[in-house]
Amino acid sequence: MDAIKQNTGMAVNGRKRAMGLLARASAAELQAGWQAIEPKPEVHPVRGPETGLVMVRGRVGGGGDPFNLGEATVSRATVRLASGEIGHGQLLGNDREKARLAAIFDALQQRPEHRAAVDHLIDAVESRIEAEDRKHAEQTAATRVDFFTMVRGDN
Amino acid sequence: MYVAVKGGEAAIANAHQLLADRRRGDRSLPAISIDQIVAQLGLAVDRVMAEASLYDRELAALAVRQARGDMIEAIFILRAYRTTLPRFGMSVPVDTAKMKIERRISATYKDLPGGQLLGPTFDYTHRLLDPSLLTDEPVAEPLRRRADESSMMRVSDILAGEGLIEGDGQMPEDHVPGDLTREPLEFPLNRDLRLQALARGDEGFLLALAYSTQRGYARTHPFVGEVRIGEVEVELDIPELGFAVSLGPIQVTECQMVNQFQGSTKNPPQFTRGYGLVFGQSERKAMAMSLVDRALRAEEFGEDIVAPAQDEEFVISHSDNVQATGFVEHLKLPHYVDFQAELDLVRRMRAEHDARNGIEKNDTIRDAAE
Numbered sequence: 185m186d187a188i189k190q191n192t193g194m195a196v197n198g199r200k201r202a203m204g205l206l207a208r209a210s211a212a213e214l215q216a217g218w219q220a221i222e223p224k225p226e227v228h229p230v231r232g233p234e235t236g237l238v239m240v241r242g243r244v245g246g247g248g249d250p251f252n253l254g255e256a257t258v259s260r261a262t263v264r265l266a267s268g269e270i271g272h273g274q275l276l277g278n279d280r281e282k283a284r285l286a287a288i289f290d291a292l293q294q295r296p297e298h299r300a301a302v303d304h305l306i307d308a309v310e311s312r313i314e315a316e317d318r319k320h321a322e323q324t325a326a327t328r329v330d331f332f333t334m335v336r337g338d339n
Numbered sequence: 340m341y342v343a344v345k346g347g348e349a350a351i352a353n354a355h356q357l358l359a360d361r362r363r364g365d366r367s368l369p370a371i372s373i374d375q376i377v378a379q380l381g382l383a384v385d386r387v388m389a390e391a392s393l394y395d396r397e398l399a400a401l402a403v404r405q406a407r408g409d410m411i412e413a414i415f416i417l418r419a420y421r422t423t424l425p426r427f428g429m430s431v432p433v434d435t436a437k438m439k440i441e442r443r444i445s446a447t448y449k450d451l452p453g454g455q456l457l458g459p460t461f462d463y464t465h466r467l468l469d470p471s472l473l474t475d476e477p478v479a480e481p482l483r484r485r486a487d488e489s490s491m492m493r494v495s496d497i498l499a500g501e502g503l504i505e506g507d508g509q510m511p512e513d514h515v516p517g518d519l520t521r522e523p524l525e526f527p528l529n530r531d532l533r534l535q536a537l538a539r540g541d542e543g544f545l546l547a548l549a550y551s552t553q554r555g556y557a558r559t560h561p562f563v564g565e566v567r568i569g570e571v572e573v574e575l576d577i578p579e580l581g582f583a584v585s586l587g588p589i590q591v592t593e594c595q596m597v598n599q600f601q602g603s604t605k606n607p608p609q610f611t612r613g614y615g616l617v618f619g620q621s622e623r624k625a626m627a628m629s630l631v632d633r634a635l636r637a638e639e640f641g642e643d644i645v646a647p648a649q650d651e652e653f654v655i656s657h658s659d660n661v662q663a664t665g666f667v668e669h670l671k672l673p674h675y676v677d678f679q680a681e682l683d684l685v686r687r688m689r690a691e692h693d694a695r696n697g698i699e700k701n702d703t704i705r706d707a708a709e
Contacts, residue, residue, distance in 0.1 A: 196582055204572075204585035236425040238575055238586065240394065241432040241516065242538075242616045244508030244530060246493060246593060250432040250516050251531035253538050254618055256394035256573060258427055258586055272577060274427075276587040277395065317439060321486035324441055327457040328484070331449055 202293055202306050206286040207275035209309045214285040217305035221298060226266035227288055233261035233273075233280035259283035269294040362407050376400035385590075385619025386410060390660060391417035392520075392539040394589050394618050411541075415661050431574040431583050435593045435616070436493055438569040442622075445494050446563040447597060453491035458568060494565040495595050495612060504597065504610040526652045533635055533655060534628075538617055540658030542624045548648040549630035557634045557646035560599035561613070568592045568620050592617045596629035603641040611640065 209217075237255040244251055260274040261283040271291025273283040293302035363370065377384055377400045387399040391414045399417055406412035442458025445451050457463075498504035508530055510516075517532035524532070537545065552559050570588040577584055594615035602608035613633025615625035634648040647653055657663060693699075 199580075200582055200584055207585055207587045234425075236427045237393075237421060238427050238573065239429045239518065240573055240589065241430050242435070242534070243432045244510070244534060245612055245614050246435050246495065246507060246595065248507030249510040249514065249531065252429070252516050252518050252535045253433070253616055254389070254392035254394060254535075255421060255426070255520075256586075256589060257398065257424070258575070260427065262579075270579075272579060274575065274577070274584065274586055276573065276589065278397065318486070319483070320439070320441065322483035323481040324456050324458055325486040326482040326484040329455040329457065
């Protein structure tokens with residue numbers, strides 16, 4: 185029972201990570217990933233792709249109770265493969281085609297034969313984001329203030 | 340008798356065509372692209388996103404271009420657009436403690452964990468016009484230094500360790516966050532609703548109110564505990580999946596304003612806080628918001644309400660620049676009938692006044708308006 189729970193937990197974490205990275209993939213990355221999928225599966229739209237709003241919440245004082253900060257545009261899509269797997273794609277912005285492709289990859293990563301191709305795409309997106317984040321963090325670190333104290337002589 | 344007057348369709352159509360021409364300007368110059376506006380006029384884009392209350396850099400840049408750089412017009416256009424979209428849901432509250440920091444400063448602690456990171460700031464520049472920007476000279480790559488991996492502790496948590504600062508804002512149990520886009524405002528407001536209104540409030544208006552508190556109209560003894568700018572993840576619960584997934588990052592600016600408080604019968608002497616959180620990079624707005632947030636909590640702390648910045652109904656009713664511009668600018672629309680009525684009234688009163696005072700009637704300019 186615990187083993188099943190753990191497996192489900194890992195599967196959830198894996199899918200959550202994949203969906204988060206698909207949301208941050210560029211249109212070019214998603215297109216290239218789609219080109220790499222052979223043979224192309226039959227994909228049926230279930231919902232969307234459509235653009236709407238998500239109310240972004242903050243917390244009073246930074247860590248208190250939630251308040252409504254303002255909305256963000258979000259595009260989302262749900263697709264079904266001919267083999268039955270359902271995929272969801274959702275990401276910030278107006279790009280509905282990106283949402284549709286993200287949904288397809290979410291469905292494909294549930295198929296063993298496409299798993300490796302989807303993982304390849306996701307890992308590539310992850311290393312790109314990590315490199316960008318590191319670059320930004322290092323550029324910010326160069327603007328850190330190093331205080332020095334003028335010690336007055338005590339003689 | 341009421342006579343409906345029509346007309347102006349051709350004039351309006353031609354005016355809009357003229358507007359499109361003037362917006363495009365000199366055709367011998369290349370048109371400015373949306374990408375260029377996002378990349379090179381980023382803070383204008385951020386202000387439009389913040390005050391339109393819609394995070395979308397591309398659409399905000401489009402609005403800036405369409406409005407010829409008129410910020411309030413751009414905000415108006417983006418606000419109008421958001422009403423055309425369905426709402427998918429509410430995000431999980433963003434966690435600013437996990438922010439990917441681009442700038443972080445504190446005026447209260449010199450050596451705080453994580454350090455003082457200046458980031459891309461205008462501070463300490465000399466505010467001299469830079470002629471090198473007249474031409475497209477190459478710009479040097481920023482320097483790099485090994486980054487500290489540890490997370491940046493919030494300054495409020497440092498003071499909280501000593502018990503000398505009030506906690507983060509807690510609402511009563513079972514409180515559902517208010518949403519002014521769904522429910523009309525009813526005063527008095529809870530703090531969560533005030534923060535929503537302030538987050539979309541006009542930067543200039545909030546700046547002026549914040550300034551007024553510093554000049555003595557509701558003194559709040561403020562210190563910038565911390566300003567941080569950076570990216571936070573937006574997560575949304577997906578009911579079909581039963582867990583929350585990330586939709587991507589947004590950039591926000593957060594300000595923790597720390598204020599001295601003498602204590603009252605209800606509360607011990609301690610530091611109190613004002614909070615500011617704004618879309619994009621907008622330090623001035625976040626700081627002004629936190630000062631006004633604190634001023635508006637006067638009643639909570641048993642302080643006398645003596646200044647405009649403490650008057651919730653005054654501040655929140657006038658902070659929205661789309662509402663404000665709508666009501667002010669509507670005055671230029673035809674009021675011919677209203678004015679005729681007033682003109683008749685004033686004439687009658689004047690005639691009575693003149694008759695009482697034995698002044699002779701003078702009607703040389705009369706009927707000019709008719």
